[in-house]
Amino acid sequence: xxxxxxxxxxxxxxxxxxxxxxxxxxxxxxxxxxxxxxxxxxxxxxxxxxxxxxxxxxxxxxxxxxxxxxxxxxxxxxxxxxxxxxxxxxxxxxxxxxxxxxxxxxxxxxxxxxxxxxxxxxxxxxxxxxxxxxxxxxxxxxxxxxxxxxxxxxxxxxxxxxxxxxxxxxxxxxxxxxxxxxxxxxxxxxxxxxxxxxxxxxxxxxxxxxxxxxxxxxxxxxxxxxxxxxxxxxxxxxxxxxxxxxxxxxxxxxxxxxxxxxxxxxxxxxxxxxxxxxxxxxxxxxxxx
Amino acid sequence: xxxxxxxxxxxxxxxxxxxxxxxxxxxxxxxxxxxxxxxxxxxxxxxxxxxxxxxxxxxxxxxxxxxxxxxxxxxxxxxxxxxxxxxxxxxxxxxxxxxxxxxxxxxxxxxxxxxxxxxxxxxxxxxxxxxxxxxxxxxxxxxxxxxxxxxxxxxxxxxxxxxxxxxxxxx
Numbered sequence: 153x154x155x156x157x158x159x160x161x162x163x164x165x166x167x168x169x170x171x172x173x174x175x176x177x178x179x180x181x182x183x184x185x186x187x188x189x190x191x192x193x194x195x196x197x198x199x200x201x202x203x204x205x206x207x208x209x210x211x212x213x214x215x216x217x218x219x220x221x222x223x224x225x226x227x228x229x230x231x232x233x234x235x236x237x238x239x240x241x242x243x244x245x246x247x248x249x250x251x252x253x254x255x256x257x258x259x260x261x262x263x264x265x266x267x268x269x270x271x272x273x274x275x276x277x278x279x280x281x282x283x284x285x286x287x288x289x290x291x292x293x294x295x296x297x298x299x300x301x302x303x304x305x306x307x308x309x310x311x312x313x314x315x316x317x318x319x320x321x322x323x324x325x326x327x328x329x330x331x332x333x334x335x336x337x338x339x340x341x342x343x344x345x346x347x348x349x350x351x352x353x354x355x356x357x358x359x360x361x362x363x364x365x366x367x368x369x370x371x372x373x374x375x376x377x378x379x380x381x382x383x384x385x386x387x388x389x390x391x392x393x394x395x396x397x398x399x400x401x402x403x404x405x406x407x408x409x410x411x412x413x414x415x416x417x418x419x420x421x422x423x424x425x426x427x428x429x430x431x432x433x434x435x436x437x438x439x440x441x
Numbered sequence: 442x443x444x445x446x447x448x449x450x451x452x453x454x455x456x457x458x459x460x461x462x463x464x465x466x467x468x469x470x471x472x473x474x475x476x477x478x479x480x481x482x483x484x485x486x487x488x489x490x491x492x493x494x495x496x497x498x499x500x501x502x503x504x505x506x507x508x509x510x511x512x513x514x515x516x517x518x519x520x521x522x523x524x525x526x527x528x529x530x531x532x533x534x535x536x537x538x539x540x541x542x543x544x545x546x547x548x549x550x551x552x553x554x555x556x557x558x559x560x561x562x563x564x565x566x567x568x569x570x571x572x573x574x575x576x577x578x579x580x581x582x583x584x585x586x587x588x589x590x591x592x593x594x595x596x597x598x599x600x601x602x603x604x605x606x607x608x609x610x611x612x
């Protein structure tokens with residue numbers, strides 16, 4: 153399929169500034185929850201430190217008071233875990249464990265040792281949460297921008313040929329969202345209305361219309377799949393090759409959905425809040441093999 | 442064991458609890474005359490340790506049996522990759538290979554099912570009709586839910602899981 157003589161690459165079309173945002177010019181947003189992330193070790197170790205100081209000073213105090221630092225640190229950690237789209241059940245359950253460990257009064261020295269060990273565990277869980285469970289939903293939504301590979305792909309798609317009307321961009325958003333919701337018949341009908349072979353977007357609509365119609369059937373069977381044309385290649389997120397028809401169809405569908413998402417994001421600013429609900433789906437499609 | 446048309450499967454944990462308390466009751470009866478005098482209510486309570494799990498299993502399996510035809514009628518066959526948060530509440534059918542099995546002994550099995558597009562967690566809140574093992578090719582009917590009911594990534598709340606005797610149909 154790639155044996156045809158190469159087609160000269162199409163020149164990028166300048167899209168008005170009020171539609172386009174250049175990722176390089178956007179400032180990197182600060183993490184507004186950074187103070188909470190530092191609060192976890194600060195509160196937990198702070199409580200233990202207070203207990204040590206009081207012990208050194210000879211002050212007799214119920215060990216449960218300094219251990220409140222660990223309890224509040226656990227609640228903070230659980231809150232940070234709650235904000236993330238992927239939930240960490242271990243971090244979410246730390247408040248329960250803090251109550252179990254510290255509800256009963258204990259002697260000064262063993263209580264301090266327990267607080268220090270618990271504080272270390274919370275700090276490790278905080279680091280694990282940050283690195284394994286990604287940024288918070290609030291941080292991602294607050295920027296209302298695409299990030300990572302999806303942002304990079306949207307940058308490539310900005311060079312789509314002219315002729316993408318606001319109506320076409322809105323239709324692209326509708327098709328993508330309905331497909332992501334599993335409303336395959338509705339997605340197929342909407343996509344069919346915009347299907348054509350003249351543009352990359354039209355071709356994407358045709359591919360989605362075909363695949364969504366297949367998925368809507370009780371026993372879907374893949375037929376010879378429709379794929380993108382050679383000249384659409386610069387706008388595709390993935391290679392269209394595959395060892396069998398199913399792989400080729402998968403790749404074509406992924407490319408079509410991603411192209412529709414990116415085109416809708418660029419061409420229909422009003423649809424961006426709704427497209428954000430499908431951003432995770434688009435990222436999953438982009439990262440899948 | 443069958444009650445009507447419903448095949449009952451009591452979990453190993455329930456059986457183990459019954460056996461342990463039976464042994465304890467026998468030992469206590471032998472060593473203490475006070476316990477022997479209370480056997481008239483201790484023995485029925487002991488059997489409740491088995492009867493209650495059986496009753497709960499019957500109720501859940503008969504409910505799932507009623508749901509199965511409805512799910513088979515309404516389900517859309519999808520690839521794992523296409524399941525996302527926007528599909529929460531949708532009834533789906535997937536085909537794939539069982540990669541992992543957890544908690545089967547608790548009658549609350551969790552499976553990791555993989556097809557060519559990815560893997561997904563499948564949770565079942567009762568015992569399945571068949572004994573599903575790793576590397577089995579299965580078809581699953583279920584509803585897309587959040588992992589922790591109100592939060593978490595999408596998983597499938599399974600109503601029916603059964604082995605396929607042939608290569609899975611390509612969706």
